[in-house]
Amino acid sequence: MQLGLFKKKKKKKQVITLCQGVTLVEQVSMGDVTPGQDAIVKGLIEVCIVFGSMGGFLSCFDISYYVPVVAIAYILIAAYFSYLFKSGKTWVRDTGYVIFFLIYAAGITVFSKHINSGFYAVLNIIYDSASTYFDMPAVREFNEYFTNRDLTVTVMAVFVGCVEIIILNIYLSTYMSILAAVMISVPLYTVPLFFNQEPDSFYMILLFAGLLSVMILKANGHYTRNKESTQFSYVAKKRRRSFCYSQSGKVIAETILSSVVICVLVICVCNITYPKEEFYYRYKASSVKAKIEDPVENVLLTGFSSLFNFYGSTSGMSGGRLGGVSSVRSDYQPDLVVTFTPYSYETVYLKCFTGEYYDVNHWSKDTDDIFAQPVDGDTKGIMQVKNVGADNKYLYMPYYSSCDEELLSRYQYNRGIEFNMQQEYTFYPYNEKGVRQQQVKDSYLDVPEANVSVIERFCTEAGFHGSDEEMIAQVSQYFQDNITYTLRPGSMPRNGDFVNHFLEKSRKGYCAHFASAAVLIFRYFGIPARYIEGYAVPYTLVMDADLREDLSYDDYFTGESALGRTAVVDVEVTDANAHAWVEVFLDGKWQVAEVTPASDDEEEEDDFWSIFGNLLSGNDAEDTVEGESTGTAFSLDKVRWIWIVILYGILLVLALVLGRFLWKKGRRIGSYHKRDMAGNVIAYYHYMCECMRAVDKEFYQADSHYAQLCKMLAGTKSEERMTEADIRELARTMESISYSNKAAGEGTEALLSRLKTLFRERKQACTLADRVYLFLHI
Amino acid sequence: MRQVWNIIKYMIIFCANLLMLFFLHGYFNLIIMIIMIIMPIASILTARLMLSRLHVSFAGAKENIHIEDPFVLKVVLDNPAWIPMLNVNLKLHVKNAFFRLEGEHVLNIPAYAGQRNEISYPLSSEYLGVLSIEAEQMQVLDWLGFVCWKRDISEKKEIVLLPFGSLEVEPDMAAVNNGMTELEESRKKGHDFSDVQDVREYRPGDKLQNIHWKLSAKKDALMVKERVSLSSSQLIVLVELFQNETMILNRILIAAYGMAHFLLQNQIPFTLQWWSTREEDMKRMPVDNQQDLDAWIESIYYEAYYETAELGCMMMRRLVQEDTRFMVIGSSGMTGGDVLLQYGGDVEGYICN
Known part of the structure; x- marks a missing residue:
């Protein structure tokens, strides 16, 4: 006796009829089905993708490993998981996963050192490749437990690939997700491709064939079993009944094979007609890629911490703080408005911070001196500096400003120019009559112990010699020739010394790096030097200044001017003009020594549209030498080329849609005139039914001519005129024409005309939206 | 709608690879781009070619079938080319013209490369008549699911459905x-006492009962009676x-x-x-x-x-x-x-x- 609660619910067997009276006795079946074939071929796709991805990645760096071992491992694992999904039973799948997890966990425990060693081996090889690419002086190296890299890399590849197969199997078995397949396989290639390392063709073929197969299967469906686990699913929707096959391992296998053939053909043709060597011969660096090479190099050098800024602002005054900025980003907003008369082509420096002692990653402020010594000269100027966005702790004083006690006190106690306030300075640009100092503080010759050895090695390498002026010039030239100026030097590592890291490791930086290093170098050679921060106003900025016609030149400048009698101007100084330089004590006075190399133009453009414009306008053209080819074939000369292509694409799509529409209409109308009269009647009736199905959701329920005609007449004028007998007579006539071999009689033409009238009335009874839909789609 | 979505997804992947190509300038991405340009063209053209090469026929159910008896109708899709197609739709029309019954459905099957694909319909019919199965149209979807090509075909098979020979209950004669x-x-x-229609000379094989003895004696030759046709009675x-x-x-x-x-x-x-x-x-x-x-x-x-x-x-x-x-x-x-x-x-x- 069975209790009702535990009684298994019997599924009601669905009776399928092809037409009334003709019934399917059993399921529709397809011959030549090999059990389990679909699981095998899906496993094959997984193997292609994962092996193509992992093997290709390793081949990019020429990392050797035991290929057959990895291939067999992938095949077995893929087959195992494919069969788990093939069973269709949740408990089988779950149990299988648990068993595999236990084996996997045990394997990791046993082979953990091999896996780590293999992983580190790969990392070390990547770092070697990167150091060659970036020409880095030193790279990190990871400690490998075992020296046999073939074995350790093999073990690592098996375990990592296993995880990939498990994840891929879930997405392919259930969704055949191309996105998942791409996300699992392709990102691994970005690392070697960044360093211009390409995979072997064999792995490319595998990967492309796998991805192509996934794409094809996803587009066509038929990659998973139906709920009833039958070969065919019966789908009965309102307008259409269909028998759809669920999946066929045979055709999936043929698809994979076709994908492989296509990929082999394309790759072979490409290798013959446009080989890799020729591609790289024409290779020109992508400007976008060039921009991120610095951060990538910094990451490889010092880790991910180099990407982060430790200080809030990244441009403007830092007050002597060094190294907490991975990149400098200017906002190009005005910080100061300087009113003066231009008198020279040289850069005007506005000084605000003097650094005295250097300590690891900052300069301590020299509170004793700014322009403490009296200044004088025949050439004198007035400069008004208004603070519109700069740090209000500082006074921004031109060389050589007359500095009274009040100004000195404000400088010492960090009481600078308040926001929107203006400070006026009297300055003597050449200070030819100023008081000369005889000596300076010892602090200006101080080089910390931690930096001495580095400075010594650097100077020995550079070979500085000669008089003070000569050495100053040599240092500046050496920096220009050997060290890169960049606004993205990366953050300094923790506990690292700013100057030592700059001179020995990174060999790149911005003004603060150069100035700091130069100060210590000069001090090392006994030249008193100090670190200065402020703003540098180049002549080009003065050229863009606004003219102050309301102010008199004579009120602002007296004496000799290299530019002649100019005018009073308002110059907007932005944070991009913030600068650090060196002051050296020569001839009894502190003089500006500029050691920072000139920056490239590309360092300045930073906004999206500039980047996008360069990308599309072919930045590579800058590297073109006259007479040679332009290089990369993928650069676009003009942005408008894209719009033209897009426009043509839209026009082509519209033309295809319109052509299809006209062809369908023409074909349908033509069918009325090709057949005999009976054929025309049948064709027109068929068209009427098609239209009715489109607008009336219940029209499909009409299973006889009479029922169909009743639905067509509903709501029309003819419905009132025609009796039931008339409708039946019409239906009978239609049936006799449809089913008999009798030739069309005399009344057939009248019948066609009658149908057309009826249908015209029916269309008038439809809504406007329905009529438009019918016109466009039927 | 599904085809439009397939195109959109393809374009997204294409653009993503193009961006990677612009950024990395890798030969790997170049190959992908070339394949992705070639594939849609090859896929659409292949499907168009296959539309004309594929052939549909019917098999099975050769001899006359009795109603209620199951029989197997086979739809055979023959692919002479070495190109597989995953989606071939056949519009099948099943009709019993005598009873004016008809039904339509679509059969979705794959086309194997260089082989025949046989699909079996185990059927049974309740009604007599000539069951006509016609394949009216073939649709082929290309590999990437962009375009569906259609072609009208007219392959037909007729199955004569006969009733049972015997009645459950014998008639009362x-x-x-x-x-x-x-x-x-x-x-x-x-x-045979049917009416005499005519008299003629004896031919070997005539029944002796039909001999007209009186006339035969007169004519001195055997004469037989030709009676009214059997069918009339x-x-x-x-x-x-x-x-x-x-x-x-x-x-x-x-x-x-x-x-x-x-x-x-x-x-x-x-x-x-x-x-x-x-x-x-x-x-x-x-x-x-x-x-x-x-x-x-x-x-x-x-x-x-x-x-x-x-x-x-x-x-x-x-x-x-x-x-x-x-x-x-x-x-x-x-x-x-x-x-x-x-x-x-x-x-x-x-x-x-």
């Missing part, structure tokens, strides 16, 4: 025998081709076929008659053997039914003499004579006076 004329009865017993079985919502015609034909089969087995000569609305005439067919009977039922399948229950009987009475009796197989409950058989609760065979 007493009424038949009671209604037989003396002539019919004596003929049945082996004597055969049992007439009129089959009403009457159809209503309950598909009664199916049962009428089954009953008529069974009755005819019974008469053949009992060597009772008979003629089947029916009213043809197409020709507007009473048609007749003498049935001497099973082949004649099958030929008759097949010819019925190309007739049209009528919706008046006793139309055949009415027409028959106009054509024959008043006292002629004939058997009618039609809807039960009609005015008629002795009932010979009943079938399905609404079909009767009776003698019409």
